[in-house]
Amino acid sequence: MKIIVCVKQVPDTETRVKIRASGTGIEEEGVNWIVSPYDEFAVEEALRIKEAKGGEVVLVSLGPDRVQAALRNGLALGADSAVHLKDASFGATDTLGTARALAAAIKAVGSIDLVLTGQQGVGGDNGQVPALLAELLDLPQVTMAVKVEIQDGRATVEREIEGAREVWETSLPAVVSAQKGLNEPRYANLKGIMAAKKKPIDVKDAAALGLDGATLAPRTRVVAMELPPARPAVRMIEGDPEAQAKELLRLLHEEAKVI
Ligand SMILES: Cc1cc2nc3c(=O)[nH]c(=O)nc-3n(C[C@H](O)[C@H](O)[C@H](O)COP(=O)(O)OP(=O)(O)OC[C@H]3O[C@@H](n4cnc5c(N)ncnc54)[C@H](O)[C@@H]3O)c2cc1C
Numbered sequence: 001m002k003i004i005v006c007v008k009q010v011p012d013t014e015t016r017v018k019i020r021a022s023g024t025g026i027e028e029e030g031v032n033w034i035v036s037p038y039d040e041f042a043v044e045e046a047l048r049i050k051e052a053k054g055g056e057v058v059l060v061s062l063g064p065d066r067v068q069a070a071l072r073n074g075l076a077l078g079a080d081s082a083v084h085l086k087d088a089s090f091g092a093t094d095t096l097g098t099a100r101a102l103a104a105a106i107k108a109v110g111s112i113d114l115v116l117t118g119q120q121g122v123g124g125d126n127g128q129v130p131a132l133l134a135e136l137l138d139l140p141q142v143t144m145a146v147k148v149e150i151q152d153g154r155a156t157v158e159r160e161i162e163g164a165r166e167v168w169e170t171s172l173p174a175v176v177s178a179q180k181g182l183n184e185p186r187y188a189n190l191k192g193i194m195a196a197k198k199k200p201i202d203v204k205d206a207a208a209l210g211l212d213g214a215t216l217a218p219r220t221r222v223v224a225m226e227l228p229p230a231r232p233a234v235r236m237i238e239g240d241p242e243a244q245a246k247e248l249l250r251l252l253h254e255e256a257k258v259i
Pocket of ligand 1: 006007008009025036038039060061062063091092093094095096098102116117118119120121122123124125126127128129130218220221222
């Protein structure tokens with residue numbers, strides 16, 4: 001089994017996001033970058049399949065130099081090699097350009113059996129890249145997987161839907177996107193971290209992928225971004241329990257107007 005995992009680096013969910021002066025993106029300074037949590041499920045699933053069936057796990061990430069930390073983390077967990085897609089034009093592209101670059105890199109890997117992604121990149125939350133990849137690679141796709149079983153060149157994938165669970169079967173290769181609950185991701189140990197230092201990260205730019213400016217030119221653009229309004233200060237209600245309850249009712253009725 002040759003398994004590709006698309007790994008995106010995203011701001012730590014604890015980050016206090018600041019909007020850039022342009023109003024169309026976030027300030028990157030001071031941001032702690034992590035692997036998108038859904039991609040951690042995808043990496044873990046790839047490693048479990050490799051352990052059960054044998055094979056190879058190749059990570060692919062598009063982004064600036066900092067994404068190599070995400071790739072090294074996946075290599076420390078047990079992935080075999082990684083491809084870093086780095087080009088000035090990638091930073092200004094949209095989901096279609098991102099998927100085009102990832103698809104070109106996956107095609108360059110050669111014969112593959114499975115592409116695993118997160119169901120969405122936390123932060124951007126577009127949830128578009130997996131479907132775009134399936135289309136660009138002309139592969140079947142199953143989304144939001146909570147269980148994956150590989151047998152006889154086919155995958156059985158379970159998905160959770162509102163109030164029920166669906167079981168799908170697909171031929172391989174296919175694109176499968178990971179949902180929370182798929183597995184419990186492992187942590188890297190010291191041996192893995194040391195081993196990762198010797199594993200290869202192949203860096204490719206747009207030209208190496210055969211992509212030109214027109215292919216990567218964004219067709220969509222973020223025109224505005226704003227933070228939610230600041231929460232009003234907490235108001236403490238004084239007095240004995242009866243007085244507090246009366247005051248709370250009055251505030252909910254007269255000020256908040258919710259009752
Ligand atoms: C400077 C800058 C400018 C940008 N301008 C635009 C713009 O004009 N218009 C626009 O639409 N977007 C823009 N983006 C967003 C950027 O293109 C996003 O990375 C891309 O749209 C994917 O968004 P997402 O995380 O929401 O993807 P999703 O579709 O939510 O991601 C789902 C899954 O796809 C895979 N994936 C997604 N991105 C990557 C990646 N980079 N590497 C590896 N795997 C990945 C992961 O497995 C992920 O879990 C910009 C970003 C930057 C940094």
